[in-house]
Amino acid sequence: MLNPNPKNSLFIATSLDGYIADKNGGIDWLNTVPNPDLEDMGYSNFIRRIDALVMGRTTFETVCAFDIDWPYTKPVYVLSNTLIEIPENYQGKAFLKKGSLTDILHDIHQQGHHRLYIDGGATIQSFLKEDLIDEMILTTIPILLGGGSPLFSELQNKMQFELMDSNVFLSQISQHHYHRKKALVVKE
Numbered sequence: 001m002l003n004p005n006p007k008n009s010l011f012i013a014t015s016l017d018g019y020i021a022d023k024n025g026g027i028d029w030l031n032t033v034p035n036p037d038l039e040d041m042g043y044s045n046f047i048r049r050i051d052a053l054v055m056g057r058t059t060f061e062t063v064c065a066f067d068i069d070w071p072y073t074k075p076v077y078v079l080s081n082t083l084i085e086i087p088e089n090y091q092g093k094a095f096l097k098k099g100s101l102t103d104i105l106h107d108i109h110q111q112g113h114h115r116l117y118i119d120g121g122a123t124i125q126s127f128l129k130e131d132l133i134d135e136m137i138l139t140t141i142p143i144l145l146g147g148g149s150p151l152f153s154e155l156q157n158k159m160q161f162e163l164m165d166s167n168v169f170l171s172q173i174s175q176h177h178y179h180r181k182k183a184l185v186v187k188e
C-alpha cells in the first residue's frame with residue numbers, strides 16, 4: 001500500500017566550509033577527531049528508522065571501493081544514467097535506478113519503501129532542487145577543506161527548516177537535526 005507520508009532524509013557530515021568530500025574526492029578527514037569508543041553519533045538509530053537508501057553513483061562506487069563488507073542492511077537504490085548494471089557482488093543488495101526523481105520515487109514507494117535515506121552530493125542537490133527533502137541531520141567536522149564536493153548548490157527558492165535538536169559529540173563535532181518547514185496552503 002502506498003504511504004501518504006513518504007519521507008526523505010539526509011544524514012551527512014560536512015566540513016566547516018560545507019564540503020562532503022575534499023578536492024581529491026577523499027573523505028578521510030571525517031576521522032580527524034579521535035573517536036576511541038567508536039561513537040556513532042546517532043547513525044544506527046537513524047538507519048533503524050529508514051526503509052531504504054537512495055545514493056548517487058559516485059557515493060556507491062566510493063562505498064564499493066572500501067575494503068570492508070557491504071555496510072548496509074537495507075536496500076540501496078543507486079541513481080545513475082551511465083552505469084549499465086550493478087556489479088555482480090552487489091546484486092540483490094543494490095538496485096540501479098534512472099529517470100526522473102518523480103518516477104524513481106514512485107517505483108521505490110511501490111516496493112513498500114517510504115522512509116528514504118538520500119546520500120551523495122549531486123543526488124541530494126537534485127532532491128533539494130525539487131523540494132523533496134523533509135529532514136536533514138547535518139554533522140559538522142571542525143575542519144576547513146578549502147574546496148571539494150559541496151553539499152549544497154544554488155536553489156531557485158529559499159527553503160526554511162526548523163531546528164529539532166542539536167548535539168555535540170566528542171566535544172568537537174556538532175550535529176543539527178532539521179525538519180523542512182513548509183507554508184500551510186489553505187484550500188478554499
Ligand SMILES: NC(=O)c1ccc[n+]([C@@H]2O[C@H](COP(=O)([O-])OP(=O)(O)OC[C@H]3O[C@@H](n4cnc5c(N)ncnc54)[C@H](OP(=O)(O)O)[C@@H]3O)[C@@H](O)[C@H]2O)c1
Pocket residue numbers: 011012013014019020021025026027030055056057058059060062079080081082083097098099100101119120121122123124126149
Ligand atoms: N561526507 C559525507 O558524509 C559523505 C556522504 C556521502 C558521500 N560522500 C562523498 O561525496 C562524493 C559524492 O558526491 P557527488 O557529488 O559525486 O554525488 P553522488 O550523488 O554520489 O553521485 C553523482 C552521480 O549520481 C548520479 N545521479 C545523481 N542524481 C541523479 C539523478 N537524479 N538521476 C540519475 N542519476 C543521478 C549521476 O551518475 P551518472 O554520472 O552515472 O549518471 C551522478 O554523476 C564522494 O566522494 C563521496 O565519497 C561524503
